[in-house]
Amino acid sequence: MSANNTIQLPNLSHYWMPFTANRQFKSMPRLFKAAKGNYFTSLDDRKILDGTAGLWCVPAGHGRNEIATAVGNQLLTLDYAPAFQSSHPLAFETAERLAAYMPTGLDRIFFTNSGSESADTALKIALAYHRVTGNPLRNKLIGRERGYHGVNFGGIAVGGIASNRKAFGNGLTGVDHIRHPLDIANNAFTKGMPADGGIALANEFEQRILTLHDPSTIAALIVEPMQGSAGVIVPPAGYLKRLREICTKHGILLIFDEVITGFGRLGTRWGSDYFEVIPDILTCAKGLTNGVVPMGAVSVKRELYDAFMENSAAGAIELPHGYTYSAIPIACAAAIATLDIFAQEKLEDRAAGLSSHFESCAHGLKGLPMVKDIRNIGLVAGIEFETIPNRLGAFAFAVYLKCYELGLHVRYTGDIIAISPPLTIEKHEIERIFSTLSDAIKFVASQGEAGLNANNYLKNEQDWAAISPR
Numbered sequence: 001m002s003a004n005n006t007i008q009l010p011n012l013s014h015y016w017m018p019f020t021a022n023r024q025f026k027s028m029p030r031l032f033k034a035a036k037g038n039y040f041t042s043l044d045d046r047k048i049l050d051g052t053a054g055l056w057c058v059p060a061g062h063g064r065n066e067i068a069t070a071v072g073n074q075l076l077t078l079d080y081a082p083a084f085q086s087s088h089p090l091a092f093e094t095a096e097r098l099a100a101y102m103p104t105g106l107d108r109i110f111f112t113n114s115g116s117e118s119a120d121t122a123l124k125i126a127l128a129y130h131r132v133t134g135n136p137l138r139n140k141l142i143g144r145e146r147g148y149h150g151v152n153f154g155g156i157a158v159g160g161i162a163s164n165r166k167a168f169g170n171g172l173t174g175v176d177h178i179r180h181p182l183d184i185a186n187n188a189f190t191k192g193m194p195a196d197g198g199i200a201l202a203n204e205f206e207q208r209i210l211t212l213h214d215p216s217t218i219a220a221l222i223v224e225p226m227q228g229s230a231g232v233i234v235p236p237a238g239y240l241k242r243l244r245e246i247c248t249k250h251g252i253l254l255i256f257d258e259v260i261t262g263f264g265r266l267g268t269r270w271g272s273d274y275f276e277v278i279p280d281i282l283t284c285a286k287g288l289t290n291g292v293v294p295m296g297a298v299s300v301k302r303e304l305y306d307a308f309m310e311n312s313a314a315g316a317i318e319l320p321h322g323y324t325y326s327a328i329p330i331a332c333a334a335a336i337a338t339l340d341i342f343a344q345e346k347l348e349d350r351a352a353g354l355s356s357h358f359e360s361c362a363h364g365l366k367g368l369p370m371v372k373d374i375r376n377i378g379l380v381a382g383i384e385f386e387t388i389p390n391r392l393g394a395f396a397f398a399v400y401l402k403c404y405e406l407g408l409h410v411r412y413t414g415d416i417i418a419i420s421p422p423l424t425i426e427k428h429e430i431e432r433i434f435s436t437l438s439d440a441i442k443f444v445a446s447q448g449e450a451g452l453n454a455n456n457y458l459k460n461e462q463d464w465a466a467i468s469p470r
């Protein structure tokens, strides 16, 4: 096929793409024009299997009619209602529905528009809670190394990914971090949760961080139950329960960032359910609307909400925080339609039922060249490669490009490939994901230096880029 004759490429110059190597992308654009079920359609009409549920945000599969209809109807009924000091019924209904979906007790809901806003909102609620209950000196926030809580200032402060922090100045003060639980030396190729080391690692929080700062100065600890963005880090057994005990003992609020682990990803509604640990505050986004309208939420224990209501002056705004688009009607319509799909199709159970097949397919990659570790939980897998000296990410990026050529979309971060398909994935598609990945790994490894050169992939896309207007 002569790509030049058939592909109408947009002008690539103006759009400054997020978290993207813009120059590299624009020399080799990877564009989708449609999506249905578990597949994208690329600009050149190829079906690309979605191995990542978009950016972890499309658990119910693409192009759901129920959601499209609900959003379309809502748009024509009530497009917008002012979010401050007035509202609309669907906002309350969405909160009620989401509260019923939450772990026990987390039934007061604040709406945001993204995971990043949810993280910052949760941190602000934690700080304000201590102030409103007469403990204003509890004002330090603890995150975790390799944690990802979005890109706003609060989120990058408690987050622990150096490359997301280094360009943006000093950020928040009064922040510290506990260690991450990844231990490849002892736990490589563990299926699911590593068995050992969890309690000792959690105890470090009390022995080191709390000793250093004094527990009475700490407002909250925020962690992802399973660290997604930094490369699928599954916590060891007992670790999160012990963190919960330590927080409770010292009056520290525990925040679970469930932006990735929510909505069935681990085979349960929440990571909280999977690990049987209930946080004080839980954040979510992504799957809440099946990825189609930006929406996030922060759920808090009823006692926290009540403390704000009881301790604020009559008529006062109890929490001076919120967004123009908090609980915008179309997001509410999408969220309710998504929750309906989860209830009807029991997608959490579906994910749980598929997880052992997914696990054995993922671990089938063990022994391939460069594969250093494989980690998995629910419908998530991380495949970590050896890093070529001074070329962090080069191997994984080439594998990603080769997969795309072969009709599979995967995510890469550093030298890790992450797989997190829609929960609607079929068994044969799981098999295809990992056999394609296997072919791509073998191919890249067999090519030596040439295998690492992006210019040796996606020749069609390079042809289009050459004719793209600038």
Ligand code: PXG
Pocket (backbone or CB within 6 Å): 055, 056, 113, 114, 115, 116, 117, 119, 148, 149, 150, 151, 224, 228, 229, 230, 257, 258, 259, 260, 285, 286, 411, 413, 418
């Ligand atoms: N918290 C967590 C735990 C996340 O994973 C955010 C907050 C921020 O969400 P927003 O909606 O502001 O982007 C996230 C987002 C990846 C990947 O491939 C992960 C995220 C986003 C994009 C890509 O690992 N996580």
